[in-house]
Amino acid sequence: MxxxxxxxxxxxxxxxxxxxxxxxxxxxxxxxxxxKVGFIYIGTRSDGGYTQAQHNGTxxxxxxxxxxxxxxxxxxxxxxxxxxxxxxxxxxxxxGCKVVIGTSFGYMDALEELSKEYPDVDFLHFSGxxxxxxxxxxxxxxxxxxxxxxxxxxxxxxxxxxxxxxxAHPYTEVxxxxxxxxxxxxxxxxxxxVKVVYINSWYDPAKEKEAAEALLEQGCDILTQHCDTTGxxxxxxxxxxxxxxxxxxxxxxxxxxxxxxxxxxHEKFLIPTIQAILDGKWKPESYYGxxxxxxxxxxxxxxxxxxxxxxxxxxxxxQMQEGKFKVFVGPIKDNKGKVRVEKxxxxxxxKIWKINYLVEGATN
Numbered sequence: 251m252x253x254x255x256x257x258x259x260x261x262x263x264x265x266x267x268x269x270x271x272x273x274x275x276x277x278x279x280x281x282x283x284x285x286k287v288g289f290i291y292i293g294t295r296s297d298g299g300y301t302q303a304q305h306n307g308t309x310x311x312x313x314x315x316x317x318x319x320x321x322x323x324x325x326x327x328x329x330x331x332x333x334x335x336x337x338x339x340x341x342x343x344x345x346g347c348k349v350v351i352g353t354s355f356g357y358m359d360a361l362e363e364l365s366k367e368y369p370d371v372d373f374l375h376f377s378g379x380x381x382x383x384x385x386x387x388x389x390x391x392x393x394x395x396x397x398x399x400x401x402x403x404x405x406x407x408x409x410x411x412x413x414x415x416x417x418a419h420p421y422t423e424v425x426x427x428x429x430x431x432x433x434x435x436x437x438x439x440x441x442x443x444v445k446v447v448y449i450n451s452w453y454d455p456a457k458e459k460e461a462a463e464a465l466l467e468q469g470c471d472i473l474t475q476h477c478d479t480t481g482x483x484x485x486x487x488x489x490x491x492x493x494x495x496x497x498x499x500x501x502x503x504x505x506x507x508x509x510x511x512x513x514x515x516h517e518k519f520l521i522p523t524i525q526a527i528l529d530g531k532w533k534p535e536s537y538y539g540x541x542x543x544x545x546x547x548x549x550x551x552x553x554x555x556x557x558x559x560x561x562x563x564x565x566x567x568x569q570m571q572e573g574k575f576k577v578f579v580g581p582i583k584d585n586k587g588k589v590r591v592e593k594x595x596x597x598x599x600x601k602i603w604k605i606n607y608l609v610e611g612a613t614n
Contacts, residue, residue, distance in 0.1 A: 282318075284320040285315075285319050285320070285349065285524070286319075286322060286342075286345065286346045286347040286349070287348075287349040287524065288321075288323070288343075288345075288347040289322070289351050290323075290324050290335065290350070290351065290352045290353060291304060291305065291323060291324065291325045291327065291353055291354075292326070292329050292353065292453055292478070293453050293478055293479075294325050294326060295323065297478060298479060298480040298500060298503060299477075299478045299479045299495075299496065299497045299498065299500075300453070300477075300478035300496075302497070302498060303498040303513065304353045304514075304516060306498065306517075307515065307516020307517045307520055308321060308323070310516075311517050311520040311521050311524060314517070315521075315524065315528075318528065319524060322342050322345055324338040324341070324342070327357075328356075329357055329452065330356055332359065332360045335352070335356075335361070336363070336364060339352070339360070339361065343368060347371070348370070348527075349371070349372045349373075349374065349527060350364070350371060350373050350374075352374070352376065354377070354452065355376075355377040355421075356452075357378075358375050358377075358379075358380050361373045361375050361386065362380045362382075365382060365384075365386035369384065370385075372527055374388070375387070375388045375389075376388070379603075381534050381535075381536055382534060384534065385534065386534055387533075387536065387537070389519050389523075389535075389536075389538075390537070390538055390539075391514060391539040391545045391546040392538055392540045392541070392545075392546055392599075393430070393546055394427065394429075394430035394577045394578070395430075395540060395546060396512035396513070396546050396548045397426075397427045397430035397512050397577075398431065398434035398437075398577045399512075399548045399566060399567055399570075400431060400434065400474065400494045400509075400510055400548060401430065401431040401432060401433065401435040401436075402434045402435070402559065402562055402563050402566065403494060403510055403551065403559050404434070404435050404494060405434065405435035405438040405439035405442050406438050406439065406558060406562065407472060407492065407509065407554075407555065407556065407559060408439065408471055409471055410469050411439065411442040412442070412443060412445060412468065412469045412470045413435060413443070413445070413470055413471075413473075413474065414444075414445050414468070414470035414472070414474070414482075415428055415444050415446045415447070415475065415476070415612070416447055416449065416458055416461045416462050416465070416475040416476070416477050416482045417446050417447065417449070417477070417614075418448070418449060418452045418476055418477050419448060419450055419452070420448055422604070422606065425605050425606065425608065426602055426603070427476050427512075428608060428612055429578075429605060429608065429609045429612065430577050430578070431444065432444045432609050432612040433577060433578070433582070435611065436610075436611045438562060442611070443611055443612075443613065444611055444612040444613070445468060445470060445613055445614070446608065446614035447461040447464060449477060453478040453479070454477075455481050458477045458478075459482065459484065459485050462481060462485035463485050463489070466485065466486070466491055471492070472486075472491060472492050472494065472509070473486045473491060473494070474494040474495075475493075475495065477496070478497075480495070480500055480504070482495075483495050483504045486504070486507045487506060487507035491507065492507050493508060494509050495549070496511055496512055496513075497512075497513060498511065498513050498514070498549070499513060499549040501550075501552055505552075507554075508554070509554055509555050510548055510549045510551045510552065510555065511549040512546065512547075512548060512549075513547050514545070514546060515547060518539060518543060518544050519537055519539055519545055523537075538599055540570075541570045541571055542571050542572075548563065548567065551563065576596045578596060578597035578601075578602060579591070579595070579596045579597075580592045580594060580596070582609055582610075583609065583610040584607040584609055584610065585608045585609060585610050585613060587610070588607075590609070
């Protein structure tokens with residue numbers, strides 16, 4: 251009898267062990283555990299600009315998946331501090347994240363290194379150009395499209411023919427935006443000029459506002475920006491000028507100054523990508539979202555924008571959505587008179603991302 255009891259005990263223990271070695275995603279309640287996704291932010295998720303736009307996409311993704319996905323975020327991680335970036339990512343991995351997403355260009359090198367150290371974790375990087383074919387992809391958008399459209403607005407609204415542009419760095423991503431904006435301006439107003447000030451930082455509220463005020467003092471009556479906060483918008487409003495924002499619709503922040511803004515819908519990328527990861531079908535890619543697929547867009551133009559400008563923008567936007575309009579079509583000269591794109595030629599994505607100059611009409 252004792253031998254029979256011993257056999258039953260051994261069998262029971264064996265079954266218990268196998269039960270404990272089941273699907274890793276199954277929790278104690280018998281339900282699948284959520285996929286944990288970590289987001290590293292350069293600013294705060296309530297900054298009114300870049301990081302808030304990123305977080306809006308995160309929230310939309312989380313709401314879409316419900317309890318299938320759990321989000322962990324880390325704010326204000328300096329993208330020039332590789333160790334801080336790695337610490338944030340590793341902390342997320344230690345908390346169970348199987349996906350880590352870095353949302354600033356400067357996170358690229360750190361995430362690339364971590365993708366080799368953690369082959370079972372999927373890494374995604376906003377902007378930049380590095381990736382592999384296993385667990386590291388990147389994503390960005392054709393911001394040249396809404397930038398061009400916002401340039402049409404500025405060109406048709408300016409009275410002084412002087413438009414100010416607060417820019418982060420003289421780096422390709424920023425130059426593409428300045429050039430597309432300037433081409434949009436010049437397409438409707440050949441007399442207008444775009445004055446650029448670089449602040450050499452992606453996120454510096456004080457420098458952003460200081461640069462904006464310097465442009466206003468030069469006679470600019472419209473400001474736009476490629477920087478992270480609402481500093482230039484506020485400066486424009488304080489000086490009785492108007493402004494074109496970036497990243498998100500800030501019409502409620504400065505209602506008496508806001509015209510429109512190139513904006514992001516990050517959920518358009520995040521939702522299908524996280525679904526592919528959940529399904530085990532994700533493969534790293536270099537995604538480039540357009541106006542056509544809704545990843546980038548132009549915020550609704552406010553009542554401060556003329557009917558004529560609105561009509562022109564809608565005309566060109568429709569052509570973009572139909573794939574009939576390209577922003578960088580020759581002849582295009584740089585601001586020193588050199589022909590950069592010959593008549594009849596156009597730049598594809600690869601060539602656009604080699605832009606290292608300001609086009610005619612833009613000065614710094």
